[in-house]
Amino acid sequence: MPKGYKFCLLKNEFGDVKVDSQIAKLKNIDVQEMTNGCLCCVLVGQMKEGLLELKAKYNPDRIIIETSGSAFPGPIAWQIRELADDGFVLDSVLNVVDCKNFEGYADNSYTAQLQAKYTDLVLLTKHEGVSPEDLDRVIDRVNDLNTDAPKVYVDVDKPVSPELIFGLDTKLFQLQGVDHAHTHSDDHKHDHIDHHEHELDTLDIQCFGGKSGSQGHTLANFEKFLGTLDKDDVYRLKGFVRLSGIKREDGTVIERPTVCVVNHAFGKWTIIPVEERDEVRQDESDSSLASSEHADSVLELHFILMGELRMIESRIVHGCGVEYEKGQVRCHYKAQHHTIAWDSALPATLQEYVAHHAAKKQ
Numbered sequence: 001m002p003k004g005y006k007f008c009l010l011k012n013e014f015g016d017v018k019v020d021s022q023i024a025k026l027k028n029i030d031v032q033e034m035t036n037g038c039l040c041c042v043l044v045g046q047m048k049e050g051l052l053e054l055k056a057k058y059n060p061d062r063i064i065i066e067t068s069g070s071a072f073p074g075p076i077a078w079q080i081r082e083l084a085d086d087g088f089v090l091d092s093v094l095n096v097v098d099c100k101n102f103e104g105y106a107d108n109s110y111t112a113q114l115q116a117k118y119t120d121l122v123l124l125t126k127h128e129g130v131s132p133e134d135l136d137r138v139i140d141r142v143n144d145l146n147t148d149a150p151k152v153y154v155d156v157d158k159p160v161s162p163e164l165i166f167g168l169d170t171k172l173f174q175l176q177g178v179d180h181a182h183t184h185s186d187d188h189k190h191d192h193i194d195h196h197e198h199e200l201d202t203l204d205i206q207c208f209g210g211k212s213g214s215q216g217h218t219l220a221n222f223e224k225f226l227g228t229l230d231k232d233d234v235y236r237l238k239g240f241v242r243l244s245g246i247k248r249e250d251g252t253v254i255e256r257p258t259v260c261v262v263n264h265a266f267g268k269w270t271i272i273p274v275e276e277r278d279e280v281r282q283d284e285s286d287s288s289l290a291s292s293e294h295a296d297s298v299l300e301l302h303f304i305l306m307g308e309l310r311m312i313e314s315r316i317v318h319g320c321g322v323e324y325e326k327g328q329v330r331c332h333y334k335a336q337h338h339t340i341a342w343d344s345a346l347p348a349t350l351q352e353y354v355a356h357h358a359a360k361k362q
Helices: 019-026 046-058 073-081 102-108 110-117 132-145 178-199 219-226 309-321 350-361
Strands: 007-013 031-035 062-066 094-098 121-125 151-153 201-210 234-243 258-265 268-273 297-305 324-333 336-342
Touching: 007 046, 046 062, 046 073, 094 110, 102 132, 110 132, 121 132, 132 151, 201 309, 219 234, 219 268, 234 268, 297 309, 297 324, 309 324, 309 350
Parallel strands: 007 031, 007 062, 094 121, 121 151
Antiparallel strands: 201 297, 201 324, 234 258, 234 297, 258 268, 324 336
């Protein structure tokens, strides 16, 4: 790209733990993040304000909008087209397909099918290591949803060229009068909220203070817990946790427990130490669970689940909370919600915790 060409990233993530902006800051990227809602329904209207703010503050040449994995592109595209008088032009709608996990996700997610259907270009990622037979099945599935859009393999060590994704001048989601766009947006808003309730379960957990004689999770036992999460159940996990036993890139061990960014998707995870961050929660807006009563949180994680939350709730709560004296969990499954809290150490084993939890309900 030409020298001095300016980009902005508007990031939307389902949930309210600001992980992605923290990762971007580690790479010297300034991100405006919209959390705890979806751009195509819950946050409709706020995106326009975000775009106008970015234009006023940075006057970028291009703005890249990264939506959540549960967002339908239609209402987002219509909002951009409605900003034509403010100088905004919708260039392209891109869809990223995870070749390793797409089949299982598409089977359970109607939105994943819509994203593959309504796009100008399909970027096929994580194809390395996928067998030719499995890759053929993914391509066939994507072609069933969208035969016209070009499909391009993206190598793990080779970024996509801007010349490939910019300047496509999309014809998708043209406005056909205000009433037409308004009707479609309203209809989809109702359908999409219903879709969230029937497609995704979520769980937010926050823990405070290590047990007596414990500094909380070590890297080893936390990764052991992550290894128990089935990729068919846990679509995404993200958040912050204070861990001991962390090594720097040069191999030296950080002596004190360190705040780390946790990013987990489809059975794979990364744990990135952020030595300059002293607290897991840096301000009240970092988590909707946060309160002034518990300012010393040492673990805050947001789970997005494709499985049945009731079946794996105990395993997640115990795995995260067993090292801590206090904690609270907010669970959303389908159209129901409930909260779990504890103010003394949990039983040592999962079996004991399940029995203890069942006894409390009686």
